[in-house]
Amino acid sequence: MSLLNNQSAIGQENKMKLILLTGFLGAGKTTLLKRLLKEYDDTKIGVLMNEFGETSIDGQLIHNEDFDLIELTNGSIFCACLKENFIKGLAEFLNRDLEIVFVESSGVADPSNMDIILETVTKISGAAYHYAGSICIVDALYFLRQFEIIPALEKQLYYANEVIINKTDLQTPEILAEIDQKIGTINPDIKPYHTSFCQVPIRAMVSGLKTKKMALQDSTNTWESRPKTSVLKTKEVLDYEKFNTFIQAIKFSTHRIKGFVQTTQGVFEVSCVNDFAVMNPWHQPIKETEVVFISAVGIRMTSDLLRCWKDSFGDLPIQI
Structure with a gap:
């Protein structure tokens, strides 16, 4: 049953x-x-x-x-x-x-x-x-x-x-x-x-939710079908304008970006869906900048991240 x-x-x-x-x-x-x-x-x-x-x-x-x-x-x-x-x-x-x-x-x-x-x-x-x-x-x-x-x-x-x-x-x-x-x-x-x-x-x-009869199928979720994800971390306080430029550049390689960032203008929640990106003020302290990127370009995500980061921040160290 x-x-x-x-x-x-x-x-x-x-x-x-x-x-x-x-x-x-x-x-x-x-x-x-x-x-x-x-x-x-x-x-x-x-x-x-x-x-x-x-x-x-x-x-x-x-x-x-x-x-x-x-x-x-x-x-x-x-x-x-x-x-x-x-x-x-x-x-x-x-x-x-x-x-x-x-x-x-x-x-x-x-x-x-x-x-x-x-x-x-x-x-x-x-x-x-x-x-x-x-x-x-x-x-x-x-x-x-x-x-x-x-x-x-x-x-x-x-x-x-x-x-x-x-x-x-x-x-x-x-x-x-x-x-x-x-x-x-x-x-x-x-x-x-x-x-x-x-x-x-x-x-x-x-x-109003009601269960209904449906033809059951196998899930398409497998190890092989997982999108590539990357997490960027840094304890540096980042220049707000440079970080916004970075997000505007990298967003075209992602399905989704979300996280929290410490900037020269305060802490912000970062949220991006495809090419629609926003940074909302976040009124709670965070230990470090931590942002998740879900790739729309497969394993190329890492190289795109590093390239866009270097374009905006030069050699400022990060962990990916």
């Missing part, structure tokens, strides 16, 4: 709800998670965050919230590289006094094997989740471009119970209509929310 298609008796009796958040790199998963945490601040919550890179950045963005947190880094929870730890993390939450567990997957996650994962969790823990389903966030600005080169995006949409088209303020009505049509061919039961900053009716969306 499939846990996704038919909730077992033990799953129905267990009141711990499990909700999966999917969406490509930078689509807005952490923004939605923060809204979910605020909306359910009267609820006992567990959060499992999956960062594809070896360094946790998103965990720092929500660390002031009151919830139980497990972070899994350096891979996708649906890939063999982290699947065992994902199963252990879910089983651990079942032993805690929680009502809802949110899983923020990595941007390249393919949740096709969620059914097998939940069955394994039940076997090793003796308890089961009420799997409410998944919410997929789509980046209105870059979705059509990304869809052609990232196989996991189609899987995320296929298994979604709700879809949010985010950043609609940055896109034209014509392109939004094309995105709606594309989503409809993959998951015709879905009527996507159109929004910016994931401003959706949270409780109505969550309460």
